[in-house]
Amino acid sequence: MSVGPCLAIDAMGGDGGPAIAVAGVARALSRNPIMRFTLFGDETRLRAETARHREFGDRVAIVHSADVIKGEDKPTQAIRRAKTSSMGMAIAAVKDGRADAAISAGNTGALMAMAKIALRTIPGIDRPALAALLPTLGEHDLVMLDLGANTECDARNLFEFAVMGAAYARILHQTEQPTVRLLNIGTEALKGTDTLRDASAMLQAAHHLPLRFDGFIEASRLGRGEVDVIVSDGFSGNIALKTAEGTARFIADLLRRSFKSSLRSKFGFMLSKPAITLLRKGLDPNLRNGAVFLGLNGTVVKSHGSTSVEGYCNAIEVAAKLAQGCITDRITADLARIRTPEPNAA
Incomplete structure (x- = not known):
């Protein structure tokens, strides 16, 4: 059997803890049996969960950690326990080259802080950004960043986010020229802040990069x-994401209430059930679970804390794709092109 990516799992993070993490690993292995995993966490609990999956064989290893980063822990507290916690040990495995990527459903702030200190940013990147996939009516999902890692950004930060997001989209969509836009309050060239207009000018001049900048988007x-890619500062991006998620939940709840309002409505629900199922699938966040910290010297993926087994499996698949697609090398190569433009670049 060929050798696939080795993934480090913080098996103690998230609401479901080891049960969801191990079940997610099992589902991921059933889809891609060449992957390998190292689970970090309480060995007794992990042994109990992995005993349910004889198919693991030698594809799954366990490393004991008695320390768990909790949801209420501050990043400063978590950093001091980086060497003893399951989260910190999973990140260290990426740093040391023992794993190709790390996945955690734990505390986002702690994960970001520990990953940034342990892995450092890629030379040429000022700040890492949190990127995730959003559903669309088009052929592909949308890559959006930053979604909360940086509340204040300058034009250079937004430019770097565009480079990183385009590298992600090239792996995800198998396209050489992803379309990139900046999130703004309007599409006109004079709309928005000086920062957005300056970032737009920088991207318009970047003809030598493997992306196609297409202006602003509302x-x-x-x-x-x-x-393919939408770029914003973390403050605006986080608000936009949560507004979209809240609207999706509102629509689902409104439909549920409407169909329960009368006997005729219940009958109408039975007739429209296939369409409702398709709608629910399109809005299900578990199907696009797995946000990634782009710009680090290593791949770290954040799963929703309350994700399902399917959602955890999808986060694993995101990490595997990025590891196999050499996302860090792609970003590094694109940054080199910025520092040394091609001779025929405008």
């Missing part, structure tokens, strides 16, 4: 499928 167009 939040109302996020799901239309018109673009």
Whole structure:
């Protein structure tokens, strides 16, 4: 059997803990049996969960850690326990080359802080950004960043986010020229802040990069499928993401209430059940679970804390794709092109 990526799992993170993590690993292995895993966490609990999966064989190893980063722990507290916690040990495995990527459903702030200190940013990247996939009406999901790692950004930060997001989209969509836009309050060239306009000018001049900058986009167009990558500061991006998620839940709850309002509505629900199932699938966050910290010297993927087994499996698959696609090398190569433009670049 060929050798696939080795993934480090913080098996103690998230609401479901080892049960969800191990079940997610099992599902991922059933889809891609060449992957390998190292689970970090309480050995007794992990042995009990892995005993349910004889198919693991030698594809899954366990490293004991008695320390767990909790949801209420501050990043400063977590950093001091990086060497003893399951989260910190999973990140260290990436740093030391023992794993190709790390996955955790634990505390986002702690994960970001420990990953940044342990892995450092890629030379040429000022700040890492949190990127995730959003559903669209188009052929592909949308890559959006930053989603909360950096609340204040300058034009250079946004430019770097565009480079990183485009590298992600090239791996995900198998396209050499992803379309990139900046999130703004309007599409006109004079709209928005000086920072956005300066970032736009920088991207318009970057003809030598493997991306196609297509100006500004409004939040109302996020799901239309018109673009591969949307770039924003973490403050605006996080608000846009949570507004989209809240709207999706509102629509689902409104439909549920409407169909329960009368006998006729219940009958109508039975007739429209296939369409409702398709809608629910399109809005299910578990199907796009797995946000990645782009810009680090290593791949770290954040799973939703309350994710399902399917969601955890999808986060694993995101990490595997990025590891196999050499996301760090791609970003590094693109940054080199910025520092040394091609001779025929405008």
